[in-house]
Amino acid sequence: MRTSVIPLISFCLWAALSAPAVAMRDYIDVVGSSTVYAFSTVVAERFGKTSGFRTPKIESTGSGGGLKLFCQGVGMKFPDVANSSRRIKSSEVELCRSNGVQDIMEILIGFDGIVLAQSKSGAEIRLTRRELFLALAKEVPNPDGSENTIDNPYQTWRDINSNLPNIKIEVLGPPPTSGTRDAFSDLVLDYGCHTFAWLAEITEQAREARVKQNFQLAGDLRRKQRRLCRMLREDGAYIDAGENDNLVVQKLNANPDVLGLLGFSFLDQNSDRIRGTKIDGFEPTFSSIASGKYPISRPLYIYIKKAHIGMIPGIEAFISEFISERAAGENGYLSRKGMIPLSRAEREDIAQRVQTLRGKVHQ
């Protein structure tokens, strides 16, 4: 008994003592958005196999969580690259700065389409963003035309537009923490909301108030606008289906009358079972998203800590692989994974800036 205890205790001591001595990190540490994760992992894998550097470690923490980690400081124990499915916020830049992270390089790598999908066996629904706003907003403009809002009264799609099928409004989608849902609020609800003149007027008034330095009023108007234009209804028409898009695909399959909010890559992989709903007349296809005709897509960014270039081996090579034609180009391997590439001119511009390591540093 005693003989077996001694090595165990010494093992524990060794484990406890060796821990704080953080050795030189020889791999790139990437954190951030789960959407960009799906693409940067592909790049990391190729990079690891072909460049001679170690394969970068990529954590899927969500955009906000990733940027928070990224902005903790400069040094071996902080991440080198942050993936984000939205642009860095000024509050995050501030956090970075207060922790000594001064120079951040921002690279736009491509776009991710967001689709409303439905089972192929269901009746096809074509929608506009205005209709989607009416279907899913918590409060909608009074149908009698007066300039006030009422709790969303619409139960079926036909209630909104008599051309639409007589099916109960049910949309499955991600929870509030998800970037996909943020983008949906921004690009669909907010847009649909602004098709009502008097609601668009509020935004205009807020802008004017800001110009006139009346920040109190501007803030109030902005909050009012957000409440009216971006709140999703909570009476069961929008169903929180969790972060897992595969689960949404399965549920769409089981019930042909519901719509599901998904990333484009999931539609691409399951196109034998589900179809993308036409929005504002455009079907979500690779080319319609790339050309910008299909209205719901969001930018994907990576942020690089310039102070770490040269400190951690391979960061520059990793970035060049990321923006290379064979990765992010029109026929690159990222497009096979469902990422929508930038236009040729944009790609050339970014390649140029990366070459000189200028990058667009936020503000």
Added chain:
Amino acid sequence: MSKAKSKVSIANNLNTIDLVQRNLAKRKRAEWRFRAYGVGAILFGLACLLILFSDIISKGHGAFMQTQIYMEVTLDSQRLNIDDPTSDQQIRQANYDSVLAQALIAQYETGSTLSENTADSFKPLSALDKRQLLNLISTGAVYTIGQRLSDNPQLLNQTVGFWLIADDDVDNYVKNIEHGGKGFSSRLNKQQQEWVNNWMANEQVRQVFNSTFFTSGDSREPEQAGIHSALVGSLYMLLVTIGLTFPIGIAAAVYLEEYAAKNRVTDFIEVNINNLAAVPSIIFGLLGLAIFIGFFDMPRSVPLMGGLVLTLMTLPTIIISSRAAIKAVPPSIRDAAYGLGASKMQVVLHHVVPLAMPGMLTGAIIGFALALGETAPLLMIGMVAFIVDVPNGLMDPSSALPVQIFLWADSPERAFVERSSAAIMVLLAFLITMNGLAVWLRHRLGRSYQ
């Protein structure tokens, strides 16, 4: 006993028997119902288990087989960009994509395999066709070619036959056809399906055991993805957990049972240990994040961190089960040892702990099995990450088997569905083995005191 008294008792007895008779059928029915509830509960549990297992196995069994395509590739040194066949560097960095592309395209531009409809086959392929043809073979295939060439440099400038890994879309398509389906076709267009059908007719397609699944790390290409690095990460974490929990847990249990005075302090400690055993596991992840990463500045995503967090999580369970095992050692054993003049330490080390060992081990193994299947606390300490390389030690970034399942289940590629189910099967196999070990140990080491 007088006669009168016995008469009364007989009358009473008759009454009781009447009473019993009257209620007997009802009581028997109640008894039967009571048993039926139990049987029902067990059947319900078994049915759930059966549904779970059949779902996982029906989805996951496919992942153990892999589709390969036979291709004759000419290892042309010019195309490969090799001038010096002895240079390892050149062989490693050679342009294998180009020779593979050449081999694939040559098949169709010369019409060698399309003998039945030769009219089509002489048409040169468009750039789009070429790309679609290349997409049928896994991007990992070039590593197979490179490996063979670096093992046998004399093959340079020869035509060699290779069984190359098919792309996951082709894999899905072929598996679907072999299971009597029409072919899962959403990701392959008509032309691509025709090419694959042709290869199948030519017996250029085979299904082999998917060894990649067990020998390689994570990959975003399903056909190249494996559980090796996750499994090694899990084992490292388990090693740390076992190494820390077992000695600490037993020492705590022995002290609390054998030495600690019964007072408010021990009561307080006991209540806390019992409470900690019921705390949701993600809380331990947050604790680990705050203490180990925040305060002690340890790196994220390493098995040592994971092991420490899982130690925190399993310790209460192990202390409780160890205490129960020590309590179950009969006092007569202790008294006998004291009677022969043993010291307290001798009683504990020579008698109590060895006798309690089977119970302690059982509790510990079940605790470790729980730790092996845990994901939530690992989320907080950065182990939900894409890690390709197999970790070389406790300080190398790694993921864990349940985390791997979580990540695959979230991936868009359809082929990951069967891979996550297959990984669940592997995890279940480990859990069943560990629980089996616990049962075996109890039978093997257990003693009765009769």
